[in-house]
Amino acid sequence: MSTQQTIDVQGFINAHRLSAMQVVTLLLCFLIVAVDGFDTAAIGFIAPAIRAEWGLTPAHLAPVFGAGLAGLMAGAFLFGPLADRFGRRTILMVCALFFGLASLASAYSNSVEMLVVLRFLTGLGLGGAMPNSVTLSSEYAPEKHRSVLVTTMFCGFTLGSALGGVAAAHVVADFGWRAVLVIGGVLPLLLVPVLAWCLPESARFLVMKGKKPEQVRRTLQRIAPSMDLTNARFTVPEKAQTGFPVKHLFDPELRRGTLLLWLAFFMSLLVIYLLSSWLPTLISSTGMTLKKASLVTAMFQVGGTAGAIALGQLMDRFNPQRVLGLTYALAAVFTALIGSSTGNTAVLIVAVFGAGFCVSGAQVGANALAAGFYPTASRATGVSWASGIGRIGSVLGSMGGGWMLALGWGLPTVFALVGIPTIVAGISMLSMGKVERARAVVAH
Template identity: 65%
Template sequence: MTDTRSLNVQQFINTHRFSSTQIVTLLLCFLIVAVDGFDTASIGFIAPAIRDQWNLDPAHLAPVFGAGLFGLMIGALAFGPMADRVGRKTTLLVCTGVFGLASLVSAWSPSLEFLTVLRFLTGLGLGGAMPNAITLSSEYAPDKHRSVLVTTMFCGFTMGSALGGILAAYLVDHLGWHAVLLVGGIVPLALLPLLAWRLPESVRYMVVRGHDPQRISRILQRIAPDADLRDVRYDAEAAPAGSPVRQLFDPQLRRGTLLLWVMFFMCMLIIYLLSSWLPTLIKNTGRSLQDASLVTAMFQVGGTVGAITLGRLMDSFNPQRVLAIAYVVGAAFIAMIGHGAASTVLLVLAVTVAGFCASGGQVGANALAAGFYPTPNRATGVAWALGIGRIGSIVGSMSGGWMLTAGWGMEAVFEAVAVPAVVAAVAVVLMGRGRQAA
């Protein structure tokens, strides 16, 4: 009679060298969120050309922007539970195909109404792809490097957004705005065969769902070819019955879920408010639009550096404490933007550090959420946190206009924007030693 050995797949990942299979997995997730960033940002870059071609007022474009944001929210809320039921890889392939096809078709939009519907469909796919890329990256990362690997992977989003600006400027000038949407559709659709071929399903998900042990062993053998996986029984986290969404409110998860939602809402409110309105606010100080755009770009630069730095710190120290400090420092520098607007040096410093703390902190919060939830509902937990955060992004995009219409000055605007950062800091402190996934 052959003895059967018990094996925990996360411990297996933790105790073996970081393999080429894991690198490829993170790289493919990086490419997904990079294309996600490109498609999310593309409408903002082509909006002036669309307005000119169709003789629209700026207000006419609001439904297009709103449809995309609403699609991002619904996509996150819908595709997270789907990933916990049918798998991370399958859901990523579906989402990538949805936003690629919708972007491709939108290049031939005959009217604003048609484009608005397609931007909603594009948003659905984009909203579902992001949390599943975070989840899959987290489940192939060793515990001691999880935060920095997830945050580094997520930097693909900001890089994709930045590339979108550079490429869109060229394409619109030479080929028209339709070409930007064509690229935004062709690239993810071309990526699909590579994802289907090389992207592995999460082994932690496969164990929980009782998949064939031989399939699990084949994936683990790619991570550690010399490992002896004969006669192995894989330890599984019990998959609770019922809806993955309902499971977020189980007694051991309820408090952390609600506090994560507060963090995500507040952080994304800040990010979208500053991204949407910072160029206008800076231009109102008498600077040129070019200078205003360059200063605003430092927010994204700071966010990229902050994501990687905070990820490393979260792996070395208490992650809640790291994020709480980042949010408090971010609040101070957000307020400084309004008070230091007269000095270009102070303005650039304040915007860069605000991006480091707020945008970088949001990426860190993604990693925190992925580490908080257990495998059976991790995708749902991350996706719903992002979905609630999308509500904050809508509020942020609109609130800048409300404050300007009300005649608020620079100091008052940025003091008000600093308040959500303080609220996020309080939420992460209260989260404390919330349940950490094994």
């Protein structure tokens, strides 16, 4: 080939069928998120055993939970900008190594204070891994299937959380609570060399940074082995940015969308953590056994997984902002239904499943939406900082149920109020649609 061909990286990915290399990338991100889910959920499952061994009150355990959430928030804020500077693959490996070692160290804690510090450090790594998995997945996904591929990858978190419960049920009785933390540490450490061997760096990131053109050529050659890319020059529509990446989230064309995403993430995660933390307690307060209340609550996670996959497909076929906006609005209906159906178990199960489908499913979809909204240069920062802002909502949500119980409100009132933030999230998503339409007009 005598003349040099110029290839747009995303256009190239869009034009070809999903390759084995892209499937492996998505699978590895799925595994990272699954281990992330395992470690995030593990502390909740082993808390009763820790409390019994150390003779603690619930008040003593509260900082352990709080430290993990604070670490998740700090990790999202810290590692997003670093991934936009040093690469998604590099930071994913650092995060997996970091939270693996921290979880392993947590197993050897001999005091609450030590466990609090190590849970914060574990959360730090976890908080960086999840949004960077979303970012890398989205950058290797064809645009027409991006939402469903990213949301399916993200279902690893739910699977990992469920495995955390299964592990705790079987491991704690025979080996003690520390063994669960050892598992949570060993799994990511085993994954690190696999990531080093198999996980590609984002081709879009490398081209934007003007780095390693031969590596980009080899990576894209794996997507289309039959094409001759020997003399190809690769491009992306965006330029590299200078300065602190977070400031670019407030560039004129991104500012309004950034604030709307932050509002949606905050409200969505507030409701998710309030419901997942307090549903068993609130439902059992009506006289239902705690075991039965826990089984009903599990339908929230099942609904979230089903919602993530279904909404990902709908987002690829229809206007994604409208899909998410209407889904969040429907979440308010299901949430209110929970409070008025505690006397009817069948209706209650449908209501909890529906709330999980809508609010948890839409939150996973919002991650995919955020990844598509930001340009390559600030994508990891955009997704991570939206997640970090959402974590502030998760902290308030995990405490909110207690405040509402203390006020003595009835369940219909509590759950009607819990639905209000999902309506706000829905309005934010519908407003995002206007932002995208305005951007499309400017682009043309």
